[in-house]
Amino acid sequence: MVPAALIIKIIFLLQAAGLVTVWLYWIQTKEYRLDRFTVFLKNPDGIRELLVIPTLIKFFIFAVGFVFNPFLLLYLVEILLLAIYFVIQILKRKLRKPVFTKRVVRICLISLVFTFTTLFLYQTEYWVRFFLSELTLLVGPLVGIYVTGISVKNTLEREKKTAKDILEKFSPTVIAVTGSYGKTTTKDFITQILSSKYIVLSTFKNQNTHFGIVRRIISDLKKNHKFFVVEIGAYKKDEIRKIAEVLKPDVAVITGLEPQHLELFGSFENLKLAKFELVESLGEKGLAFFNITNPEVTTLQNLARRLGKNIKTYTYALNNKGRLDATSHIERIDSDGATFKITIDDETKEIRTNLYSKRLIENLTGAILVARRFGVEWARIREVCRKLDLPDGTLNVFKTKSGLTIIDDSYNSTPHGFEAAIELLSQKEGKKKLVATTGIIELGDQSYVIHKKLGELLDAVCDLVILRNKEFITAFKDGMRDPTKIRLITDSKKIINLIDKNTNSKSIVLIEGKLPWVVDHYRKI
Structure with a gap:
């Protein structure tokens, strides 16, 4: 017969493997940054996804069980249930798994050493071993991040130097784009228009981290590239400045400013100063483009004029009657x-585009202005x-x-982007309009005000709002005249079921924010 102790250890390892896998997925998603991971851990989505409640229950059982020993049997019940849960998730192919990069594998090995030592090698009371092993499930990945971070930092510095040398050797015109929203589309539009005349390289999708940018340069930048268009993201001050030291951009584009990642920036003022680091990094005769459709960007334009450098500033906006370098007015959608x-x-030109959204045309306006400053003809731009x-x-x-019509805006969610999606939803003709959002x-501290405003906008457009994150339910309801329109559902399958129950071929559904299973479901049917 198989010893009972071994069976218990196998059950423990099954649930341990599941927990570590889920934690590593989210650690990787948050770019191995403990600051971002900590913020996620505090919100309801993080508490649910990281199984914080079941973990706390285990430690509560230990706290009581060490005084009242029979209580520890409940621990066996819980780890058995968790093991069954993870097996079901695997069979349904719903278990969130990280991409097994070298760093993830190393973190896994560090966690395994910790857990194996406490569970099998450490000689102490039986239940104490399980208690310590549970601690290692939490501590192991965090120690792994720190240990692997040392070599990652050294690798990054080495690769930044290589990327800097390549840029100096080939000397492309570097156009860098940053802002709280609109970075990726503006970068993509600039790339597509410039590519009609020149050979252009740009970063992939939202490849805006230091590693992503330098590796794009190292692997793909060639002598014949006239332009390198790059998106730069940040969560704290000095992060843009550090990558700009490598890029030495010739052109800076500020797409817009609004509250975003404030728990990491600390304040909206810090966010603005962080984005302005890109303009500060421009050399003499640098070009800076500002989207002053957003009033907050005007403050950065004024700062740029006072830098004391010979920087040429340009302004663009949608539906602005002022005298700007570029203004666009929509004729019809x-x-x-x-x-x-x-x-x-x-010089006024009429442009036809396949874009539906006013906010996207706002980003396109900036891209056209940049392209015109580099000599792209109107005929190419129109095409x-x-x-x-x-x-x-x-x-x-x-x-x-x-x-069923689906508006997929799941790539990212910002206040500006959410409003743009609601605006597009309002323009579409549909018998019934639903929104599923995270x-x-x-x-x-801006969260309540922003979500209340979004609630007001949704109330005017939607028949039903499905919210996955209970953290925002009060704010949404306070913004809606009819709070019965909103439903709180945290399970993706139930979200899909509710959408199916309330829609038909004449309905429109907006999917706003990261709901990958919901999007994948409707793309397949």
């Missing part, structure tokens, strides 16, 4: 896209604008086989 007029250097490519999950509109995380 229909089922195939939009027609708008853009004025640059007192590209007719068939622009959008990143996956950015206001992508498609129909299911049953005729809400927006990392907004700090």
